[in-house]
Every structure is written in structure tokens, then in C-alpha cells.
Ligand SMILES: Cc1cc2nc3c(=O)[nH]c(=O)nc-3n(C[C@H](O)[C@H](O)[C@H](O)COP(=O)(O)O)c2cc1C
């Protein structure tokens with residue numbers, strides 16, 4: 001395949017192997033969903049076995065001791081979110097978020113297609129802890145939806161109603177409050193919080209929205225215990241995480257790595273082009289890292305923080321040679337601006353203005369445009385109903401500092417040939 | 433004594449700018465005409481004027497409560513964060 005991958009070309013079908021212990025992606029690599037019998041014989045027992053006689057309190061305590069954090073991008077401690085919903089008593093709602101609207105992400109879809117029972121284990125566990133009365137599982141691809149429906153028919157232990165729903169296609173539709181509105185039959189647009197969805201979510205009920213991968217880990221934590229979970233990863237950020245890698249690598253796809261794995265090691269295993277321009281960490285809301293910087297960094301919040309980055313939902317894109325990081329960021333920012341739900345002034349007017357400024361910077365290195373970019377970023381951050389503008393501002397800020405040589409060259413009008421692009425920008429989808 | 437914070441629901445605010453006129457100490461406007469609200473707890477002596485402004489917003493976009501807004505908590509992670 002060419003180095004310039006489009007979403008359709010990305011081979012996200014197979015979990016990629018690396019020198020790492022596998023958890024979520026353990027078991028047979030042969031195609032298709034792992035059937036319940038294999039899942040049970042590999043991991044042992046049904047829920048009554050693995051939760052033993054533990055009540056909801058003990059299960060929640062086990063989860064707290066594991067230190068599991070959300071894998072949907074925000075990294076929020078999962079036990080805290082469960083506790084916030086549980087405060088309201090039984091009868092709450094659970095939403096499994098597999099919308100994965102990020103164009104270069106594929107890990108949630110892969111998990112649902114190949115290991116649906118891991119996710120359903122996690123769903124079962126949280127519904128037991130909460131005493132939930134209704135659940136939704138949102139996926140976006142037809143194969144994932146089919147795999148989940150088949151898996152649901154295989155098991156009898158999910159006693160509450162679980163609606164399996166095709167997710168919204170618009171980018172902000174994966175945001176928790178947008179997803180809830182979609183599940184209520186409305187447009188997939190975020191709403192202003194408070195009230196927080198943990199207090200008032202689907203039809204006003206306390207609602208837990210949890211990423212697909214988070215629930216897969218959670219199921220394993222309750223089966224195998226917090227000490228097992230902490231056996232990989234870092235003390236403060238335990239466990240493994242799924243990484244979707246695309247761009248200038250021989251093996252694009254989904255990898256499972258312990259948190260804290262050095263970035264150069266991940267890139268090497270994937271067959272990265274050593275001459276690639278830069279690494280985007282954290283997807284379209286993410287940050288650019290240049291080659292010398294990447295050398296000293298690992299995939300963890302702690303390691304990336306000083307570089308102004310976070311692992312996000314584990315989306316990595318290696319920008320191929322022949323592309324320009326400034327131009328690429330300008331394209332993505334314009335796309336993100338068009339994705340905003342146009343509900344909030346700072347997002348609806350600020351992001352398009354920032355995108356124009358960044359594209360001007362990419363055209364001629366304009367010092368004025370660069371100053372405007374900074375000014376508008378500071379004005380807009382934290383002022384949308386959701387965090388969409390914050391993510392976009394993060395990408396813009398990162399682009400403005402990551403490519404100083406390019407900036408100089410563009411200022412002299414000497415960066416002609418870099419017209420190729422790498423990050424896919426699918427047509428903007430309607431929130432209905 | 434409990435602290436209070438002024439918030440704007442950006443999905444309701446239509447940029448009338450009335451709040452910036454009534455409360456210049458607390459509300460400035462961004463380059464697009466939308467209000468930037470001070471992230472600090474409200475000074476007590478402004479209480480009445482703040483409440484009057486909340487009632488005057490034609491879009492009913494302003495609220496008062498006891499929790500700081502997101503701009504005051506920039507380093508924190510919340511349940512609604514994308515990637516940081
Ligand atoms: C614009 C936007 C888009 C989002 N898209 C997704 C998504 O596609 N999938 C997802 O799991 N979380 C997404 N999130 C984060 C969710 O709002 C929510 O925090 C997450 O599903 C919680 O799961 P976790 O705690 O298990 O990570 C998005 C957030 C924002 C602001």
C-alpha cells in the first residue's frame with residue numbers, strides 16, 4: 001500500500017502482533033468473533049464464578065484498586081464515574097460507546113468484531129454494580145453490529161434490555177451527551193452540562209457512558225483481579241491500551257501495548273519510516289511530536305504531559321515524507337470547524353477563523369496569523385458546551401510550535417512541493 | 433460562606449452582549465462578540481447586580497451556582513473530555 005493511507009486503505013482488520021503480552025487481543029487470531037464457548041474456556045467460568053459471592057460494593061472496590069481509567073480519550077477514573085452514577089441508587093442507564101467517529105481510529109470496532117464477549121462481560125459487570133435497568137450498545141460498522149447481536153444471542157446472563165444501536169456518523173456524535181440525545185431519538189448534538197449525564201442522562205435518568213475498550217478491560221479486572229491488571233503498565237497508569245497506528249508505517253492497524261511503552265519501540269515494531277515528518281499523538285484532537293522528541297517519550301499521560309500531549313484514545317498517525325505538518329493541520333482544523341454543531345458561538349465562529357489563520361500560516365508563515373491563532377485559541381478554550389473546540393485548539397497550538405523550520409521556509413515562499421495529504425477527512429455527516 | 437460562579441450556556445447565548453454591558457467587571461467579549469465570563473468566584477458586593485443581569489439575559493443563558501466552570505479547571509480531566 002502507499003504511504004498515503006486513506007481510511008479505506010487502512011488495514012484495521014487484524015490485531016497486530018508485537019513483542020507485548022496480549023490481554024484484550026489474546027486468543028486465536030483467526031478471523032471473526034470469538035464464540036462464547038472459546039471465550040469461556042479461555043477465561044473460565046461464567047459471571048457467577050468470576051464475581052464469586054462478591055456484592056456490588058466489593059466489585060466496585062476491586063475496580064477502584066485496579067486503577068482503570070477510561071480509554072475513550074479523557075482518561076477519567078472508571079470507578080469514580082461508576083460511583084457518581086451509583087449514588088443515585090438502582091435503575092440507572094448504561095451506554096457502551098463504540099461510536100468511534102475519529103477517522104483514523106479503529107480499536108473499538110475491532111474489539112466488537114473480534115472479542116464481543118469481553119465487552120459484554122464488562123457491560124454485565126457494570127449493570128450488576130449499578131443495578132441498571134436499561135443498556136445501549138452503540139457501534140458504527142455493520143460487521144461490529146452483527147458480531148454483537150450474535151454474541152448477545154449466545155449468552156443468557158444479560159437479563160436487562162440491551163438495545164444494540166448503529167451510532168451517529170457525525171464527528172461530535174460520539175460525545176456522551178450527543179450520543180444520549182441520539183438514543184432518545186434526537187439529533188446527535190452535545191448539550192450544555194450541568195446537569196452532568198451521570199446525574200441526568202438518557203430520559204433524565206442517571207447514565208453511565210463508557211468506552212468499548214474501557215468495558216473490555218473492566219470485565220477482565222473483575223475476572224482476574226486488580227493485582228493481575230496492575231501486572232502490566234505503570235503504577236499510576238496500569239494496564240494495556242489499544243493503539244490505532246496509521247500513516248508512514250509498514251503495518252498500520254491496531255496494536256495492544258502496555259501503558260508506558262516507549263514510542264520508538266511501537267514505531268519500530270510497526271515498521272515506521274525513519275524519515276517520516278512527525279508523529280500525531282491523540283488523533284485529531286492531538287499533538288505533533290517531532291523525531292528527536294519522540295525518542296525520549298513513552299505512551300503514557302505522565303511521559304507525554306511535558307510535551308503537551310496525551311495518549312487520548314490511542315490514535316497515532318505518522319506523517320509521511322512529502323507532506324507538510326502545517327498544511328495537514330490546517331486541513332484537519334478546517335474539517336473540525338465544519339464538524340462543530342454550530343450550537344455555540346465560540347465554536348461556530350472561532351474555529352473557522354482559527355482554521356483560516358492556520359491555513360494562512362501554512363501558506364506564507366504569516367506572523368500576524370500566528371498571533372491571531374494564539375489569541376483565538378486562548379479565547380475559545382473551555383467555552384463550548386462540549387470539548388470539541390478544546391481538542392481543535394490543542395491541535396492548532398501544537399501545529400504552531402511543532403514546525404518551526406517549515407514556518408521559516410513558508411515565510412520565504414520556499415515550500416512549494418508539499419501538496420500531498422495524509423490524514424483522511426471523510427465527508428461531513430449530518431447529526432441525524 | 434459559599435462561593436458563587438457565573439456561567440453561560442453557550443448553546444443558548446446568542447451574543448446580545450447585554451451581560452458585558454451590565455457586568456463589565458466580570459464579562460468581556462471575545463473577537464466574535466460572545467461573552468467570556470470571569471472564572472473566579474463572584475465578589476460578594478456584586479451579588480445584586482449579577483442577579484439582575486442573570487434575569488436580564490434575553491436568551492436565559494446565564495446561571496449562577498456553586499461550582500467553578502471549565503475555564504477555571506483547565507488542568508483537570510472530566511467525564512466529558514476528548515483527549516485531554
Ligand atoms: C467531540 C467529542 C467526540 C467524542 N467521541 C467519542 C467516541 O467516538 N467514542 C468514545 O468512546 N468517546 C468519545 N468521546 C468521549 C465521550 O464523551 C466520553 O467521555 C467517553 O465515551 C467516556 O468513556 P470512558 O470514560 O470509558 O473513556 C468524545 C468526546 C468529544 C468531546
Ligand code: SF4
Pocket residue numbers: 172189190191339340341342343344347348383384385386387388389442
Ligand atoms: S462546542 Fe461546538 S461541537 Fe460542542 S456543542 Fe458547542 S457548537 Fe457543538
Ligand code: SF4
Pocket residue numbers: 440444445446447448449450451452466467488489490491492493494
Ligand atoms: S446577555 Fe445572554 S445572550 Fe447576551 S451575550 Fe450575555 S449571555 Fe449571551
